Amino acid sequence: MNPILEMQKISKRFPGVIALDAVDLEVFPGEVLALAGENGAGKSTLMKVLGGIYQPESGAINIDGKTTTIRSVSDATANGIGFVHQELNVFDNLTVAENIYLGREPRRAKFLIDRSKLNSDSDVYLKRLGLDISPHTPLLELSIAQQQMVEIAKALSQNARIVIMDEPTSSLTLTETERLLSVIGELRSQGVSVIYISHRLGEIKQIADRVVVLRDGKNAGALQRDEINHDAIVSLMVGRDLKKFRRQEAPVETKPFATIQDLRTRRFPACSNSFDVRTGEILGFAGLVGSGRSEAAQAIFGVDRALAGGIYLDGKLVTIKNASDAIKNGVYLVPEDRRIAGLIVDIPIRANITLPALSRYASAGLVSRKRESKRAAEMCEKLNVKAPSPETNAANLSGGNQQKVVLAKWLSLNPKLMIFDEPTRGIDVGAKAEIYELMRELSASGVAIIMISSDMEEILGESDRIAVMHEGTITGILDRADASEESIMKLAVGH
Amino acid sequence: MRKELGTFVLLVVLCVVLAILNPSFLSSANLQNLARLIGIYGIFSIGLGLVIITGGIDLSVGSAFALLGVLLSIFLVEWHLPAAVAVLAVVLIATFLGLINGFLITRVKIQPFIVTLCGLLFYRGLARFVASDETKGFGSASGFETLQSMATGSVVGIPTPFILLVFISIVMWVVLHRSVYGRYLFAVGRNETAARYSGINANTIIASAYVFCGLMAGISGVLLAFYTNSVSPSSHGNFYELYGIAAAVLGGCSLRGGEGSIVGILIGTALLQVLQNLVNLLGIPSSLNFAVMGAVILIGVIADQLLRQRQAARSVR
8 A cells, every 4th residue: 555645754853953854754645644752853744834834945745756845834734634732723603614614604695604514524433433412502512522522524625635633632632532533433433544643552452553763753664463562662752971071970969959739730630749859869750741740830939829839838837829929938839931921022031030038129109210220130140141231131042041031030149939930941952051151059058949840851950859740740750860761651641 | 212212302402493483482470371281181190100101091181081070179169078089089089980990991801992982982981970961160169279270270380280290209108119019010911921930910910000090080080170270071181092002102102011111101291292292282273183293102103013013123133
């Protein structure tokens, strides 16, 4: 059988990173191909190239043996490629049928929507997926899983022969996942090919005809149906040379400085987690995207109030109802999304740095610009922020320098426990090294540090101990000596 | 500062043109009246400006004027309350109305537009009901002559409302542009999430802006009632919130929040009053009043937008 799709030597670079390095991929008709790899291995980038969202620097795409250029999403659609994104692109103010045919509505008298045709046409595809949803239903009334099915129906209605699903089960319940997998089986029997991206190895084992694994933007290997098993996938996913970067073993006190007890977050109300952070320790938090690490961080910092849980600093219970309480107690968060939560990008660096403790630069409620500027200049110098002046708007800085400004906000205070959520995401190599250096200095000076990271190298290289989360629960806390990519991956996928 | 400059140039040009076309623009009677109106409008425009800086809006100010005016008349003329008590009561009621807005917006999480639109309808209806839909006035002001002459009078030729505006502006300039609280207002208006992540209690800050806006509306409301000297509950204060919003926007406040200045709001207020004056002095049919104002505001905003696009294009290059 000839492949329906061949992607050959696809390369794609972003500023500072090579996301894809000559990656090959073949898909056969009626095949369910699982695409596996760690966070950042290049799976989503590869699919976005296929879906017309990114243009590759080099490489060729052949569909039915013919070289095809995919310049846009509509090119992809015209070539029979449907994309069900992880973040659903649906309109919940429209009905199922209106969503399926958005932008291609059947018409009467040129400008009226032909409602009966709209609904009956939609019904065909819903039936084909074996769904019991009326095309009239407002999308608002459907579950996330059902909305996803509507996206699949939409792809079919555009004559998709290859359907890409990017982590379709990340927000589904177990039964919904089963339902989705049976729909995928249905598609396969109708000759539709599915490219299935998932972190959940169990699902891959259950549904995939073949697995292609990417690692660091390159092909790491492929497994046929009868070779697919948990360990084989994991070893292909992680098989990188281990650890040039591992830092010097630091003498760590065993005394816990911060104790988090029975923390429950709104996102995972049923999961309760307890852990310690020791004085001068960097506690890494590993896990797959969406495993509940950021939610835990936000609950500790008080921006998303915890449902339950006690936070003890130095043996004393502290009450954190909001971020202001956390800041008073020396608990700081460097959030994942620095452009939205970390900084106010369209005000000067100076104002960002002084914002969390503005009253320190004020007397009688009036801010002293002079004191602010002095402090901002000091912090920019100390953290090596590359900016024309502290009056530059944060928006005009590179990612690495923006992150340094976020750090400067907190380091000009008196940190006791600092939580870094993906501290080096989207940051170039030079700034990365500076941020690691800073974290080490902080931990050496007695600040307890929690570092959430999806970057395996970072987790292994920078942490003293590693807590691994899976679907809202800490599945294990590894000592540095026991930690390896494989042991972390096993805990992260819930084994 | 550059943002206000355009409006300021427009204001100066209008004044010069107006003075040339009709020299009585510069007569002391006209200037005094102009200053008085700028004072009354400026005070509540500053309140609205603060609300707009937090990214909100208050549409209820005009109707609140009707309710406050009616109450003031009832307190003084019918209940014979001491002048100080009556004024204090009216100002406190206005502040309380602002507190209700703030509560509904930050705690119940209803959009500011909707909350204050309901206020617009509710206060107007309440004013008409309380006054039995009759025009209320202050008559010969017997018993509160001092209050009336203070509200409508002048000190060394400068109308009291204008003096009050200057005083409030200075205080609020310091508060907005120099104080911790002012910085928080801008931060919350610009990016509420990042402000919360910096430990700022965004809800309190936002609610306080509505309370302040109520307070300013209370002060303006008293001055306005004495200025018109009669309060017709169905028309008193109609559209006044829009003058305030227009003044703030002309003065560089962004309806997206996080931008604006006291000086800008003052220039915006003055511009609107000079326009009104222009319509009167040049003998333009007063029915065109709103049309002139709408056209000038639109021209101002378009000019500002074009200027900004050109600047953006230049900074890219």
